[in-house]
Amino acid sequence: MNALxxxxxxxxxxxxxxxIVIGRSRAAQRLxxxxxxxxxxxxxxxxxIEVDSNGPAVVQAGDWPAPIGITLMVDRLAAIMLVLGSLMLLGVLVYAIGQGRVDGEEHRHVGFHPVYLVLSAGVAGAFLTGDLFNLFVSFEVMLTASYVLLTLGGRRSQVRAGMTYVVISLVASALFLTTIGFVYASTGTVNLAQLSTAMSELPDGLRHALALLLLGVFGIKAAVFPLFFWLPDSYPTAPTxxxxxxxxxxxxxxxxxxxxTQTLLVDPADRPAGLLLTIAGLTMAVGVLGAIAQSDMxxxxxxxxxxxxxxxxxxxALFTVAGLAGAILYIVHHIVVKxxxxLIGGLVEHRAGSSDLDRVGGLLRTAPVLAITFLFTALSLAGIPPLSGFAAKFALVDAGIASSAWIVVGVSIVVSVLTLxxxxxxxxxVFGGEIDRDRDEPRPMPALMLGPTIALAGTAIAIALAxxxxYDLSERTAEDLLDADRYRLEVLGS
Amino acid sequence: MTVILAAAAAFVFACGTYLLLQRELTRIVIGLALLAHGANLFILLGAGRRGNPTFIGDDPSADYLDPLPQAFVLTAIVITFGVTTFLLGLSYRSWVLTRDDEVQDDLEDRRVAKRTTPTEVEVDLAEVGAALDAEHQREAEHHNEAGPDEWETP
Amino acid sequence: MRRSTILDVSTRMVTVTTLVLSIYLLAAGHNQPGGGFIGGLVGGAAIALAYVGGGLERVRAFTRLQPWTILGAGLVVASLSAIVPLVMGRAVLEQGFVSLDLPVLGKVKATSALVFDTGVYALVLGMVLMAFEALGEERTPGSSTGSTPGRGEAS
Known part of the structure; x- marks a missing residue:
């Protein structure tokens, strides 16, 4: 258990x-x-499986007891995220290996594999950690690896976009560090379980300020409404x-x-539900409107x-079991589909030489398998029944109606249509239209690239079937999340 | 002491923010390093009020200054060190590519802006398109000479 | 402009002293100020001094190993210190120590944390070496008029 x-x-x-040590042999690195x-x-x-049947698992690094040592805590949410994260990382790695064989200097770069593994360690650390400071450290490990991956190859557009990304992330990190300073100075602990009680004993103003600071810091990382501007600029330039x-x-x-943080650290009485609902509605609407204006896949x-x-x-933002369960199901669906x-975008670029909608076309005829895979995942993203997006969105809308959050429910439905x-x-x-005769002969798609893409699309369909x-699992997870006492009991044992 | 430290942190934050808003990459890098230092100073302030001291034993805890913030700061410094090195590498690369120490404009952005405001006609769309093509050309040329310089682990 | 002899000789002397200091800091780490990272940084300062005195050639003269080999070896050692306790059925990163009675040094407490620190030390040194490899110039500083980098001439 400990080792697991x-x-x-x-x-x-x-x-x-x-x-790194075996860097001379790319084959060994891949393996x-x-x-x-x-x-x-x-x-x-x-x-x-273990956590779902036997309850959360807690490990103290170095065997130091909870408030002193570094706590690693796996509950259902962490375990679900970990499963999805590792499966995605694995699928994409296979894809990257496939791409490295045919083109893409970046994927053959000696640093790619080590840095990719460091990234996955950072992601796992962020999910597993039980204290705020180690959440910061995990985030930094993950982000530093992502800086390197984003700029691997050092192309001009990458350097430009990478600079934006790094600067924004570092400002967010400095803010995070300052927030940790605030939290520690006012409560004297960074252990999440201890913080959940210590925070509720603080004066009103301080409590709200800390909750908002935490929201702002993670809001930048999660790219929510006013803080999302860096994302569409930097992501598309990285290797596929x-x-x-x-x-x-x-x-x-x-x-x-x-x-x-919002479920565990913020007192149930002063959860910023209204603010979060507003942010949610605006994030949905602004994101989709931005997408409509673009012409690159x-x-x-x-x-x-x-x-x-x-x-x-x-x-x-609903802070109900149904709402959180919907959110978790949505995350599960979204990670896979996105x-x-x-990956399909990368295959289109590989085959047609560009991902600009004006430059490519007719892939339905030259690459029908890719087209069908895209069709399934895209319809799923838009939330067409019976695909996975429908189940997730249905759960959310249902929860929203139950909490009478009418406006946001309305926004979410309109946004779905715009997504479609x-x-x-x-x-x-990309797929319809005429085949552009001026272009070079379309290149074949290697099995190592197509395979993981189809496998992931299959996972999305499996999510719909299951x-x-x-949803039952998500509901159990949501119940855990809304029960902060349980978390405390597991970590601190009292 | 606390006031001095707080004032110092505020001053460092202010300098960092100012430098961050400049257009030269080297200034931005220094500004980010300053921001991180400001945050570190700020955490040290937190050491004044005592949390639960990390030591286990019989010693009267009143004799210790809380060591945990110092551990935080040390970790944060490690991270800042790594990231600053990387940023320096990145801005050097930017200088190698453009011979210029300034933040580059995003051509794609300009093109989108161009499309949404048809009243402004200083930059012809075709010109921007040509600039984009030249950019792709240059990228293709540079593609092969990417060295193993920018990779490091945290 | 030729390199100053005083700079050359003094950096040679200070470099060695600094390296010894860095190893002392590494070893003193567990119970006294010091440790892998601080030792590594001081070692990095020694490398920086060598660069100031003799350029990239002298930095390369430190070791025939590639910088990333040093970095990787450091990371291997550090991660081993996390894995070995796991394999032994203990908590991750758990430490042990033995007290040794050594001649000359007297009673010394050897902790397994030193292994981790050594890994970190190598990692930091590797990273500093890598930074100089990537950013340093072939020519000795001040020996040419412009600071044109070797690569990127094509643009």
């Missing part, structure tokens, strides 16, 4: 180290990377596989942190990330 909890962090770090991520995914699934991981996973780590999809984050915040869509509109725009621009059991 620590493995998702320790294994990738050790793997990264080995990967090592895949092996490590398979092992991590295995551990994550074992953890989820990297963008897919960023799009599917990194912002969701921010959402995870928002959910965790990757940029459209990047704006859609923002829009989708709004749905997750919407579920959280990653798949970006911009998906049909991609469809018409929506019932998954």
């Amino acid at each position: 909890v620590a493995a998702p962090i320790v294994l990738p770090i050790a793997g990264a180290a080995l990967s 090592l990377g895949v092996a490590v991520l398979v092992a991590v995914a295995g551990c994550a699934i074992a953890l989820l 596989a990297v963008t897919a991981v960023f799009a599917g996973l990194l912002t969701k780590v921010g959402v995870y942190a928002i959910i965790r 990757k940029r459209i999809l990047s704006f859609h990330i923002v829009s989708q984050i709004g749905y997750m915040i919407f579920g959280l 990653t798949t869509l970006f 509109f911009s998906m049909t725009k991609i469809w018409a621009g 929506a019932g059991p998954l």
Whole structure:
């Protein structure tokens, strides 16, 4: 048990180290990377089964007891995120290897595999950690790795976009650090379990200020409404596989942190429900409107990330079991579908030489398999029944109606329609239309690239088929989240 | 002491923010480093009021200054060190590519802006398109000479 | 402009002293101020001095290993200190120590945390070396008029 909890962090770090040492052989690096991520995914699934049946698992690093040592805590939410995260990382790694074989200097770069593994260690750390400072450290590990991945290759557009991304992230990190300073100075602890009681004993103003600071810090990372501007600019320039991981996973780590801190640290009496609802509505609307204005497939999809984050915040803002369960189901669906869509975007770019809607066309005829995969995932993103997006959105809307949040429910439905509109725009621009004869002969798609994409799309369909059991799991998770006493009991033992 | 430290943190924050808003990349890098230092100073302030001292044993805890904030600051410094090195590498790369120490404009952004405000006609769309093509060309040229310089682990 | 002899000789002397100091700090780490990262930074300062005195050639003269090999080896050692306790069935990163009676040094407490610190030390040194490799110039500083980098001439 002990080893199982620590493995998702320790294994990738050790793997990264080995990967650097054996840097001369790319084949060995690839093998090592895949092996490590398979092992991590295995551990994550074992953890989820264990946690779901036997309750949360807590590990104290170095065997120091809870408030003093570093706590690693796996509850259902962490386990679900970990399973999804490791599966996505694995799928994208296989895709990246496939792409590295045919083109893309970046994916063959000696640093790619070590840094990718460090990224996965950071992601796992953020999900597993039980204290605020280590959440910061995990975020930094993850972000530093992401800076390197984003700029690997050093192309001009990458350097420009990378600079924006790094600067924004660092400002957010400085703010996070300051927030930790505030929290520690006022409560004398950074252990999440202890904080949950210590925060509620603070004076009113201070409590609200801390809750808002935490929301702002993670809001930048999660790209919610006023703080999303950096995302559509920086994500599309990265190498495809990297963008897919960023799009599917990194912002969701921010959402995870928002959910965790707002449910655990903020007193039930003063949860900022109204504020979060407003943010959720605006994030959805602004994101989708931004997407409509774009004419590049990757940029459209990047704006859609923002829009989708709004749905997750919407579920959280209700602070009911049904709302949170909907949000969790939505995250599960979104991570899979978004990653798949970006991988498809990469395949389109690989095949047609561009992802600009004006430059490509007619892929329905030259690449029918890709077109069908896109159709399923895009319709799922828009929330067409019976696909996975429908189940998730239905759960959210249902919860919203139960809490009578009429306006946001209305916004979410309109946004779904607009999402469908911009998906049909991609469809018409990329897959429909005439084949451009001036272009070079379309290049074949390697199995290693197409395989993971179809596998992930299959996962999205599996989510739709298993929506019932998954919703039950999400509901159990939501009940855990709203019960802060349980968390305290597990970590502190009293 | 607390007031001095608070004032110092505020001053460092102010300088950092000012530098961050400049257009030169080197100033931005220094500004970010200053911001992080400001946050570190700020955390040290938190050491004044006592949390639960980390030591286990019989010693009267009143004799210790709380060591945890110092551990935080040390960790944060480690991270800042790594990221600053990376940023320096990145801005150097930017200088190599453009011979210019300034933040680059986003051509794609300008094109979108161009499309939404048709009244402004100083920049012809075709011109921007040509600039974009030249950009792609340059990228293709630079593609092959990417060295193993910018990769490091935190 | 030629390199100053005083600068050359003095940096050579100070570099060695600084390196010794960095190793002392590494070893003193557990119970006294110091540790892997601080030792590594002081070691990095020694490398920086060598760069000031003799340029990139002298930085390269430190070791024939590639910077990333040093960095990777450091990370391997550090992660081993997390894995070994796990394999032994203990908590991750758990430490142990033995008290040794060594000649000359007297009673010394050897902790397993030193292994982790050594890894961190190598990691920081590797990273500093890498930074100089990436950002440093081939020519000794001040030996040419412009500071044109080797790469990127094509643009």
